[in-house]
Amino acid sequence: MTTTSAADAPAGTGLRGVGVGRRAVVGPVAQVRPAPDVAPDAPLLVDGAPATPAHVRTVVERAFADVAAGLRTQAEGASGTVRDVLAATAQMADDAALRGQVLTRVDGGEPPVAAIDGVVDTFAAMFEQAGGYLAERVTDLRSVRDRVVARVVGLPEPGVPHLAQPSVVVARDLAPADTAALDLTKVLAIVTELGGPTGHTAIIAGQLGLPCVVRVDGATTLADGTVVAVDAAAGTVTPDPDDAVRDAFERRRAADAALAQDTGPGATADGHAVALLANIGTAADAQRVGAGAEGVGLFRTEVLFLERTQAPTVDEQTDAYAAALRAVDGRKVVVRTLDAGADKPLAFATQPDEENPALGVRGYRLVRSHAELLDTQLAALARAQEATGSTPWVMAPMIATPDEARDFAARARAAGVATVGVMVEVPAAALRARDLLAEVDFVSIGTNDLAQYTMATDRLRGELADLLDVWQPAVLDLVATTARAGLEAGKPVGVCGESAADPLMALVLVGLGVTSLSMAAGALPAVRYAVRHHTRATCEAIAGAVLRARTAADARAAALALVDPDVAATLAL
Template identity: 85%
Template sequence: MTAPTVDEAAGGVLQGVGVGRRAVVGPVAQVRAAPAVPADAPLVVDGEVAGPGRVHDAVERAFAEVAAGLREQAAAASGTVADVLAATAQMADDAALRSQVLTRVDAGEPPVGAIDGVVEMFATMFEQAGGYLAERVTDLRSVRDRVVARTLGLPDPGVPRLDRASVVVARDLAPADTAALDLDKVLAIVTELGGPTGHTAIIAGQLGLPCVVRVAGAADLPDGTVVAVDAAAGTVQPDPDDAVRDAFERRRVAQAALAADTAPGATADGQAVALLANIGTPADAERVGAVAEGIGLFRTEVLFLERQAAPTVEEQAEAYAAVLRAADGRKVVVRTLDAGADKPLAFATQPDEENPALGVRGYRLVRSHPELLDTQLAALARAQDATGATPWVMAPMIATPEEARDFAARARAAGVVTAGVMVEVPAAALRAGDILAEVDFVSLGTNDLAQYAMATDRLRGELADLLDAWQPAVLDLVAATARAGAATGKPVGVCGESAADPVMALVLVGLGVTSLSMAPGALPAARYAVRRHTSARCGQIAAAALDARTAREARAAATALVDPEVRTTLAL
């Protein structure tokens, strides 16, 4: 992740936060804005202003059509895309949202004013709640725009029909818009808002599209303007010259060659470093193929979200067995249900949590809903027996050795052979030795670890500089955990997306991390970087980063020690 600059770069280059490493050149296709309709605009049918009854029917039908359309898109998608679309469909189906709009319509309020008033009330509530709910405001307003358009018979807002390969540019891009993209004609995504861990960036990563978010001025770029989008540098350059185009083409050829290498991860002197993939569904596991040595993070909450009741033991066991079979004997690390906070469940919602990111989430659900974990562990044990494969099973949001001990005892009682925990809470990193005494392995979730170490909501794009995995305090916590792993002789992995940065991958290896897990598209660059450096050189790179005072200085110091050919090939 590249940090945004305060000032617009010289020469007309726009600066933002890059997601991914690819670089492309293509024409701008601006996303169609929401309909500009006054709040007091009436619904006109056959040349006459409709009464409350007809308005009621039109609004109700619009909500239903929008929800149905989103569900249809979700059914045709997979992985994170399907999950996000299903969540947005549920929002369009929300009974409270719809009923409050209809109540105001029945009282004689114009439809646009009624929809706007209720949506903005909900948006304010979401923003005050922070965390995942604050990020959902974009989705909520996307639902609003679609419902208004459908009610008034206007064209749906969103991505235009593309007649050529284009760079899609928007002030902000709703997940429904992202998921509806014609991938054969989308070169990259650029937005003015959002953040590197927001929905647009996550989906773009899953789709393999270069993405730059938080680009001031992007929405002012005229349609058709040719731009050079560099995700590695986080830049958008209008009207690039031939030199830029040639440099991008050389990078494309070099990076395409890297993807052909599927050898096991290792340093130049033979120190093994397992290179694994993050997935959300069994279908994702099928698509990973030979690029990864296994699955380093299977996010099982995708099986639970958007349901009114928890999936049964049988349903879960079938999904887990499918992933184990797809892995075909390779390592599979399964994270137990990481719900609450940014992933609320209809059947296990915690009422009136003022700060859900610090509340009952992840493993802490065992305090109020122990049956969720017990059922999941039973299903994992059943999948283990059915396939003959042994999953590594870990719990999220562990804060103390006592919690680690309790989880390990529950897992082993259920028949799970290998039990570990996530290190996402600074307390767990500081006492990693005590926690590792209770479990078989740990895996660092660097996104949440940065959030909690820096007291910064990971979904607030404007605070991306504080959430940078290069922050010295975050690196100190990672180093402490790795030292504990070395002292106990137990594996320490990283499954946060920081591992997708090839320079950070070298730092993590130098600190003693034994496996790196990331989006599949990021694996070739990480493999190439690790294989071009000895373990001793990785140690030197890590030491340089740890000695730095700021995130920017840490990355610069580490990058300066990277092999020059690697820097050139990966545009570091």
């Protein structure tokens, strides 16, 4: 998934936002049904008379149960990240505390809509104050509220209408449950007024291969049926596009299809190898890694742990890891150990009283209080390694010091893991990358979190997306420092954050000395093409020019000025 700042959108192209991906499509607008407009104090009527509190209680209980059941059914029919998000939203609808507080208010005589709104508002305020993952879950919470209220008052559930033809789905904000329920044969793109490039909707859109533009002011004013041109690469939505725009989009579609035919190993024009890998979250995702990927550069194992009341057993984990290793048939697999806490809390491990979870006990730091989680995971990875004959590269997230790197390496090797690395996600790790590499076999840069911590900006806050631009010079300085340390140590340095999926940024990373790039599978063809059409020396010249830039916009412009014009035109850079 590649993100593009609204500032990069050319003038005169209509509505602007933050693009996710690089595809472009033209199609009619289909507005998502809004939340039911019901007065909070409206009583529930039975035969024209206000219902009794007992009857209201029954209706509200049934509404919550039906919404939860419907979401679970959708989850069972989905897979990967979509399934997990739907299951999480269903669990929210089934939350005993949420439902219990609503019923307590109803029992006290409060109108049902007012009771639901009051409790949801309280929970939403708590989530927003907590920040990180919980703040992102507010969209899911509001979606549950809207679905329950609709059922209580007998209105159709809000969401995506039946699509009679392939359409561009437009919404103020699209809940993951709505995204996951889309009929992919009828959806061309997703456009929202809210959200951010790393939110649930954007992530699911990326997984589904749909172009997406978020934070588009005025999107919900577009009338149903209005034909729009959605350009994810530029972050624009253009009503009533002319033939020139349509022709340009068709040329890009044909070019993208041609690029996808090339599944050869990643390398520069003069043969310098750069491994091109895919990011996955489950063993099922591994089965979908095609020939265009040289393996897996990021296996997010926390998907196995999320939304559970207790950790998966060593046998459960062994089976999952072995399945992923077998699925890629001997190709490289980089496994990230449990990255929980902050935006991915665990019911059985996360500390509930952290004032700032993103700066608290997350990732590898869980070993301080729950060492058994890591030890069990490492044992399972070692068993999977033995069972399959494939050697996973195993790395720990949120490493901040050489001592932590040394301790993790010792634990992993004692468990029988053969190849050990760490993530570089905080400035401290980047600045001391030389010392970290003295303890491990490789490092991988998570540019999403590295940008978040460098710029002191929550990466889930869409309105701050400009500060998280992949071209921010301060972040690139830290990437360069890490890559330089890898070159000096003769050890691999990969990038598995969203920067790797940007074809132009990929050239910079190669020029800095990064040895592998991991991304959503759909981004691989464009990145492969860009790398293959530039020599290593040209990539180094591009990287040098970028590091001399003062601003993010200047950095991108400096890179673009040195790129082969034909490549820039083909990829619409």
